[in-house]
Amino acid sequence: MDLNIFWYLVPSVIMFAAGVYGFITRKNMIAMLISLELILNSADLNFVVFNRYLFPGSMEGMIFTLFAIAIAAAETAIAISIIINIYREVGNSDVASVKQMRF
Amino acid sequence: MDITLPILILAIPFLMFLILGIGGVKMSRKLAGVLGILGMGSVMTLSYVVALTYFFSGDAAFIVDGVRQQLQVFDVTWLAFTDRLVVNIGFLLDPISAMMLVVITTISFMVHLYSWGYMEHEPGFQRYYAFLSLFSFSMLGLVVATNIFQMYIFWELVGVSSYLLIGFFYKLPSAVSASKKAFIVTRFADLFMLIGILVLSWYVSQTPADGPLGGASAFNFMMLNSQPTNVLASTLGATFMGGSVLTWAMILIFVGGMGKSAMMPLHIWLPDAMEGPTPVSALIHAATMVVAGVYLVARFFPLYCIVPDSLTFITVVGAITAFYAAVVACAQIDIKRVLAFSTISQIAFMMVSLGCAYNEPVEGVHYSGLGYMASMFHLFTHAMFKALLFLGAGALIHAVHSNNYTSMGGLRKYMPITHWTFLIGCLAIAGIPPFSGFFSKDEMLAAMFSRHWFWGAWMTMVAGLTAFYMFRLYYLIFWWEENPEYKNGHKPHDAPWQMSLPLIILAAVSCVAGFIPFGELVTFNGEPYHIHIEAPVAATSITVAVLAIALATVMYRKKNSMPEKMKNIWPGLWTAANRRFYWDEMYQWVTHTVIFGCICRGIAWFDRHIIDGTMDGLAAVTQFCSVKIKGMQSGSVQTYVAWYLLGAILLGAITWICIL
Numbered sequence: 168m169d170l171n172i173f174w175y176l177v178p179s180v181i182m183f184a185a186g187v188y189g190f191i192t193r194k195n196m197i198a199m200l201i202s203l204e205l206i207l208n209s210a211d212l213n214f215v216v217f218n219r220y221l222f223p224g225s226m227e228g229m230i231f232t233l234f235a236i237a238i239a240a241a242e243t244a245i246a247i248s249i250i251i252n253i254y255r256e257v258g259n260s261d262v263a264s265v266k267q268m269r270f
Numbered sequence: 271m272d273i274t275l276p277i278l279i280l281a282i283p284f285l286m287f288l289i290l291g292i293g294g295v296k297m298s299r300k301l302a303g304v305l306g307i308l309g310m311g312s313v314m315t316l317s318y319v320v321a322l323t324y325f326f327s328g329d330a331a332f333i334v335d336g337v338r339q340q341l342q343v344f345d346v347t348w349l350a351f352t353d354r355l356v357v358n359i360g361f362l363l364d365p366i367s368a369m370m371l372v373v374i375t376t377i378s379f380m381v382h383l384y385s386w387g388y389m390e391h392e393p394g395f396q397r398y399y400a401f402l403s404l405f406s407f408s409m410l411g412l413v414v415a416t417n418i419f420q421m422y423i424f425w426e427l428v429g430v431s432s433y434l435l436i437g438f439f440y441k442l443p444s445a446v447s448a449s450k451k452a453f454i455v456t457r458f459a460d461l462f463m464l465i466g467i468l469v470l471s472w473y474v475s476q477t478p479a480d481g482p483l484g485g486a487s488a489f490n491f492m493m494l495n496s497q498p499t500n501v502l503a504s505t506l507g508a509t510f511m512g513g514s515v516l517t518w519a520m521i522l523i524f525v526g527g528m529g530k531s532a533m534m535p536l537h538i539w540l541p542d543a544m545e546g547p548t549p550v551s552a553l554i555h556a557a558t559m560v561v562a563g564v565y566l567v568a569r570f571f572p573l574y575c576i577v578p579d580s581l582t583f584i585t586v587v588g589a590i591t592a593f594y595a596a597v598v599a600c601a602q603i604d605i606k607r608v609l610a611f612s613t614i615s616q617i618a619f620m621m622v623s624l625g626c627a628y629n630e631p632v633e634g635v636h637y638s639g640l641g642y643m644a645s646m647f648h649l650f651t652h653a654m655f656k657a658l659l660f661l662g663a664g665a666l667i668h669a670v671h672s673n674n675y676t677s678m679g680g681l682r683k684y685m686p687i688t689h690w691t692f693l694i695g696c697l698a699i700a701g702i703p704p705f706s707g708f709f710s711k712d713e714m715l716a717a718m719f720s721r722h723w724f725w726g727a728w729m730t731m732v733a734g735l736t737a738f739y740m741f742r743l744y745y746l747i748f749w750w751e752e753n754p755e756y757k758n759g760h761k762p763h764d765a766p767w768q769m770s771l772p773l774i775i776l777a778a779v780s781c782v783a784g785f786i787p788f789g790e791l792v793t794f795n796g797e798p799y800h801i802h803i804e805a806p807v808a809a810t811s812i813t814v815a816v817l818a819i820a821l822a823t824v825m826y827r828k829k830n831s832m833p834e835k836m837k838n839i840w841p842g843l844w845t846a847a848n849r850r851f852y853w854d855e856m857y858q859w860v861t862h863t864v865i866f867g868c869i870c871r872g873i874a875w876f877d878r879h880i881i882d883g884t885m886d887g888l889a890a891v892t893q894f895c896s897v898k899i900k901g902m903q904s905g906s907v908q909t910y911v912a913w914y915l916l917g918a919i920l921l922g923a924i925t926w927i928c929i930l
Contacts, residue, residue, distance in 0.1 A: 187911075187915060190908070190911055191908050191911055191912050192908075199908075262908065265907075266906075267905065268905045269903055269904055269905030
């Protein structure tokens with residue numbers, strides 16, 4: 168059986184859909200953050216796969232993915248620190264308890 | 271001529287304005303005063319050098335075969351909008367501008383010196399000197415303008431400096447409203463002047479761009495004045511309400527001069543302008559700025575001559591104004607107002623003289639140089655003796671602390687210098703030989719008689735009124751009955767030397783200025799005009815002046831009941847004259863009742879309900895919508911993402927459908 172591009176893209180789509188579903192439905196902010204990571208990883212996977220199959224001679228997609236992973240790690244750190252601050256303020260990590268940022 | 275001196279003449283006052291205006295707050299009063307006086311003194315010296323070189327050096331650039339030449343010392347392109355609309359800045363030297371350089375810098379220097387004593391204790395002393403420098407710069411730029419636009423720019427600048435100086439005591443509501451009145455009235459007149467300039471240059475610039483009047487030449491005084499027939503030809507065929515377009519353009523330009531020179535019916539600002547410091551009244555509202563209108567007509571004289579209807583208009587306006595102002599001056603109590611109306615009357619004299627400087631055409635166009643020369647002569651002598659009178663009035667006000675002659679009287683014993691110099695000024699303005707006013711007034715009256723006997727007779731009557739009201743003022747200030755307050759306590763005394771010295775100098779000039787061979791120096795075409803005293807005219811005017819002075823002596827020398835009796839013969843007339851024949855009330859009625867009440871009310875309604883209503887409506891709709899949709903910003907992050915996802919899917923679907 169030949170491993171063509173769809174064998175990589177279908178898991179990526181599944182990861183993306185699962186991430187979006189999780190981001191919308193989960194109430195816990197940590198869980199939302201994990202969903203967000205899924206979405207990011209699916210995008211990274213796409214970069215690598217398209218680079219490998221469409222432009223086999225070049226490395227830009229791979230390098231870009233490495234950058235994206237590094238930046239995602241930094242984002243996660245910021246997100247965690249925001250969540251910790253919210254926890255200290257309201258006593259839980261439920262996204263529904265953050266109601267101040269509205270009209 | 272080397273361009274260094276002309277540039278310095280304009281640059282020094284401007285730099286002085288910048289230095290005193292910006293650095294004045296850091297300076298002591300003494301430093302600011304000395305700087306201002308030294309600056310103006312150097313400008314005066316340079317102007318004298320330029321004027322004396324121009325008149326007496328005999329250089330071929332200035333005089334050819336006894337004819338004085340007009341020359342542009344420099345004339346550089348400043349703004350070139352199109353090949354037809356080009357604005358130049360330059361320095362025009364001809365007899366009248368050289369004469370004006372002398373007049374402006376002399377009076378300005380005297381006023382700078384005088385103000386050192388007069389304004390000594392006023393707050394804002396440095397600011398005052400900065401404004402004086404600005405005014406001197408603007409006025410010098412005006413008289414040396416080479417083209418209409420440069421003149422117009424400096425014309426507005428003198429208006430601004432006049433506004434700033436009238437409102438110098440900005441804490442007094444009366445000074446503030448007087449400065450606004452002066453600015454608005456003169457600016458209103460300048461609107462007509464601008465229209466006149468535009469009409470004139472529109473028609474003139476229709477000639478070919480490379481022709482004699484193409485490009486920048488369409489605005490240049492020398493080009494316009496040297497070919498009046500071409501200018502007339504370029505406007506031929508176009509008429510408006512029965513007058514040729516050139517006539518209308520010249521009359522409209524003259525209306526600007528009417529505003530600046532306070533001719534009726536635009537005279538209302540000048541009496542109120544006396545709210546400013548008295549030296550300012552002497553400089554701006556007696557000697558220099560208010561004669562700008564006369565200078566304007568003189569500058570455009572060849573164009574006025576080719577459309578004699580405009581000269582007739584000038585004559586009529588001047589004659590009415592001269593009489594009106596002289597009558598009003600007889601019934602004023604404030605001594606500065608008497609002098610203000612006297613100024614209006616004398617400027618009107620110059621206007622009439624210019625208007626009469628044209629004779630019925632004998633062969634084509636025929637000028638009578640006498641009226642022009644006499645008008646300029648009177649401009650010169652009047653500047654000197656009227657500045658003297660105003661500065662004398664300033665010394666009186668300084669001593670008595672009141673503007674009204676009712677708190678003066680019998681001052682001759684206390685202020686001998688002021689008394690004698692004021693008397694010389696009065697004799698000069700009344701036209702008693704050998705003082706300067708006699709010579710210039712005699713020439714003007716001769717010019718008027720040569721035009722038509724009516725103008726001569728009318729203006730001789732005004733000259734008699736002039737002598738009467740000036741000596742009425744003189745006697746009421748210095749004779750009449752001594753104010754009892756002088757005996758106990760406050761004794762008025764002569765002013766300090768900074769104020770007395772200009773009085774003495776100007777009085778000396780007023781004594782001898784009449785003997786200047788003015789006809790050899792300043793004429794409309796540069797050719798010398800040989801002045802000769804016309805015996806019948808001179809005899810008549812002297813007789814009238816002496817009779818008027820005698821009447822004033824009888825009535826006002828000692829306190830008596832005669833003036834009161836005369837006033838009570840027809841009290842309405844006296845009140846009307848005292849209230850300036852209700853011109854201010856008429857303007858008040860027209861502006862408030864007619865313009866504000868009727869026209870502006872509709873416009874205000876339109877503004878409030880239509881313009882503001884549209885804007886308010888926009889704001890209300892926006893607010894309504896935002897209140898309705900603000901619930902969408904719920905603060906729930908997951909809702910946002912759900913909506914975002916929905917939108918993304920929809921966009922994706924639409925794109926998908928479109929591609930397929």
